[in-house]
Amino acid sequence: MSSKSLSLRNISKRFGTVNALDNFNLEVGVGELVALLGPSGCGKTTALRVVAGLEHQDSGTVLVADKNISDVPAHKRNMGMVFQAYSLFPNLTVEENVAFGLQMRKVTKTVRLKKAHELLDLVGLDSQSKRFTHQLSGGQQQRVALARALAFEPEILLLDEPLSALDAQVRVNLREEIRRLQLSLGTTTLFVTHDQEEAMAISDRVGVMSHGKLEQIDTPDALYNKPATSFVASFVGTMNRIPTQLSDGHVQLFGKMIPALKNGNESGNVIALVRPESIVIKSTDEDANAKVLTRLFMGASSNIVCQTKDGTVVQSLMSSDKSGDLHPGSTVKLEVTNKEVLVSNA
């Protein structure tokens, strides 16, 4: 296998006054799929382009298998790249597009076309190999781009929001396909996206970025359950932000004292961060502490929005059969199921 590990060490990159990457560090293991997740403009694409050699960092080093490649030009880096925008060569057929990287590596025509067909087969497009790229749908074009990026057995695969221009259904199918291919080929992959569901669904680890820095990098489960910062907490999944007081290491939530998990030196007035699925709603007339605003039926589960007596709006995710008796206007009692709850400064 030609896959290699990737390290970015103390990478900084400025564009004028913008710090696109600010002392950025990242390690990706051999065969691992790491997603870089973050809001638009946080520096994800820049990180990827620095790895690809399409942009040069102001300082810091890029290492592939512990070898510094910072001064290797893009065309010698042996990295497959899939772009956000459709990037296929319009003058070439599908198979010629896929064989392009091998052609540049002086592989004979028979061999490279054979390899192109292998990859087109893997992405389910072998029947389209003689067509021109404008005759394909958006999803098919990105599949061809993926095949093109993998055909020359790159050391690292770089994907820059490859799904963002596609329809929802195609997006879900293709992301699973990317993961399946990546696992079977064992290619070290860096996947950039602003879609947290996408990142969580297919990655071994997800790095959450903000303002050119890595806020936290961890497995999807750890990121979801133990966000290291309140930015990560609110960016990954949905979080209720409930104002409360912190005293003696506990916060009071709906009449219950719960141990607080601090990331810093929070004290006094704080915000408790609670996932919707950690809030249960009981229909009651006595000791009610909130009232239902809306109930959104989503199949197996329902999303219920309540307002507490002091005005805070809270979302709860409950299984639909347990929340069938809740209607807008119902008086209810909210409870938090967490053993401990994350807090951040108000």
Next chain:
Amino acid sequence: MAKALRVKFQPPLALTLLILGFFVFLPMLSAFEYSIRTPLTGGYGWTHYIWAVTEDDFFHYILRSMWLAGVTVLITLFVLVPTLTWLHLSNSKVRGLIDGISLLPLVIPVVAFAVGAQIAFPEFVQNTVLELPFLYFVLALPYAYRSLDIGLNSIPLKTITEAARSAGANWMRTITTVIVPVIRGSVMATIALTFALSLGEYTLTVLLHWDTFPTWVTYVAQDNILGAIAISMMSLIIPFLILTVITLFVPERSTQGRK
């Protein structure tokens, strides 16, 4: 063709065709008709054409002019394609400046240009006929530049270039195997424009005391006006044939429908 003829009457198109017909095709047809007259016997014949092609200098000068035009085309492509690619990719402020400079040849009077060239150029430049392709390149620059500029503007140049580079193509191969084929239409237009302009250039050539096909035709016209017209008619058709052949030999690739 049959389909095109069924197009409904379009006043603007009709006006254009009328102007073209009156100012281009009518004079050319008349010149052609004039060139096949045989005053001695009355009626028509190919006398003057036969005279032209049997004239020793005919092939000498047409080949020389075509050779110079070919060199001009090569200079144009070698200089402009990489330069424009770089200008488009770099988003440099220089681009506006170069855009403006490329238009200058349109406003500089050729006479002033020729005189200036004779004063400024060192002897060894003025002693080689190769100064002509470079000067023709300058004269054709406004058209060649615009044609390539439009081509590069119409494609997702940055993404395509980066895709090629990350797939292992160096700059040279990116330009030759990706960019040029993708803007093939523009490149062909540039070749045609530059070739035709170089082949027909008269003023600058004469002022710099070089002999090419157009200057030879003028020379011949002094003694044999009908022969000169015949030669000019042929000089119109020969490059046309050559360009047709070039177009036929470049493989046709469909890029229509691309966004």
